[in-house]
Each structure stands twice: as structure tokens, then as C-alpha cells.
Amino acid sequence: MHMPSTRISIKNLTTETLNKAALLRAEIDRLEKELINLLTGRSISDLRIGKKNNKPNTTKFSLVESDSNKNGKRKKRNLSPEARARIVAAVKARWAREKAKAKTNS
Numbered sequence: 001m002h003m004p005s006t007r008i009s010i011k012n013l014t015t016e017t018l019n020k021a022a023l024l025r026a027e028i029d030r031l032e033k034e035l036i037n038l039l040t041g042r043s044i045s046d047l048r049i050g051k052k053n054n055k056p057n058t059t060k061f062s063l064v065e066s067d068s069n070k071n072g073k074r075k076k077r078n079l080s081p082e083a084r085a086r087i088v089a090a091v092k093a094r095w096a097r098e099k100a101k102a103k104t105n106s
Contacts, residue, residue, distance in 0.1 A: 010018070079087070
């Protein structure tokens with residue numbers, strides 16, 4: 001859930017207000033996790049957590065399944081031979097166009 005960008009000075013808040021805010025934040029986090037579990041049938045740990053600077057960000061998450069294995073490393077993605085051949089052909093055609101353009105400019 002996105003927090004508003006309004007700046008609040010902590011200096012003017014009482015400890016009671018800060019404690020209540022912390023309890024509300026914890027309840028919001030719990031409800032978000034429960035909502036994801038309800039909508040997907042999976043626990044939040046089974047889903048990809050949004051990351052910034054390689055640190056987990058618990059306020060942003062995605063309903064997309066993770067591409068990582070149990071070690072947390074991304075699975076190796078293999079191209080089919082047909083896809084690889086299409087890429088090679090496109091690269092060769094690009095270089096042929098560049099070479100032809102260089103010849104006409106010389």
C-alpha cells in the first residue's frame with residue numbers, strides 16, 4: 001500500500017500517538033498479507049516481494065510468481081534453437097545493413 005507523501009514532524013507527536021500509528025501500520029501489513037493470501041491462495045512468502053537496492057520492501061508486492069529457485073537465485077532461462085536462430089539472423093542482417101551503409105558513405 002502506498003503511503004501519502006505528506007511530511008509529518010515526529011517532534012510534535014506524543015508517544016501514545018506514535019504507538020497507535022505503529023499498531024495501525026502492523027495491522028495494515030497483516031491485512032495486506034491476508035488479502036494476498038485470499039486472492040491468490042498462496043502465502044505472501046510464495047510471491048515476489050518488491051525490491052529496491054536489493055532490500056525487501058514489505059509495502060510493495062506483486063501477484064506475479066517468483067522466477068527464483070529455493071536458493072533465491074534466478075532460474076537459468078534457455079532459448080529454443082529456433083529463437084536463437086532468429087536472433088542470429090537479425091544480428092547478421094543488422095551488421096550487413098551497417099556494412100552496406102559504410103560502403104556507400106566511403
